[in-house]
Amino acid sequence: GQQVMQIPQYQHVQEGEDFTTYCNSSTTLSNIQWYKQRPGGHPVFLIQLVKSGEVKKQKRLTFQFGEAKKNSSLHITATQTTDVGTYFCAGANSGGSNYKLTFGKGTLLTVNP
């Protein structure tokens, strides 16, 4: 079955440093979504990428979708303590009437003030 892998598993940075997490799918995706989960919280939708090579920005966050629609990345510029949490990518495949979203294991980001 489809697998979505994320690296790194953990990342600790000093406040102000940049952060990047990478996501790779074993199969070509229809789209990819990114979520953030604060400690003790639930996933919160950040963004969705649909087109091959797509790049989207949200303030300090930059999201990319690979040309082959099998990989993606999230880059945070100048991290802040409010960025702490686990970042998940989730790949979507729609085969006929069967819709399925597969999450990676996530990257836990901690920020030292």
Add this chain to the structure above:
Amino acid sequence: ETGVTQSPTHLIKTRGQQVTLRCSSQSGHNTVSWYQQALGQGPQFIFQYYREEENGRGNFPPRFSGLQFPNYSSELNVNALELDDSALYLCASNLGGFYGYTFGSGTRLTVV
């Protein structure tokens, strides 16, 4: 607008018992999905309902079943509970298709 609400927030059950978890979708959302999240892991897709019919299922045994009601609220039922079923169960709704999901706060299930 209201978000996704789940009940109960915490639950302790004995191995072999049955459990029903409930979810109210965000207003206007006609699609609901259920996920199981073990500690330190990403959410695992259980199944999805659209207009009261299942339209996607992950690798979970048949003892995991669900319902979606005309008002788009939903239930997750798990029979013959096993210790490994202990996890956070998340409900998520969206407008269907490829829209992003709004997650509820989850139900923490502990099987002893």
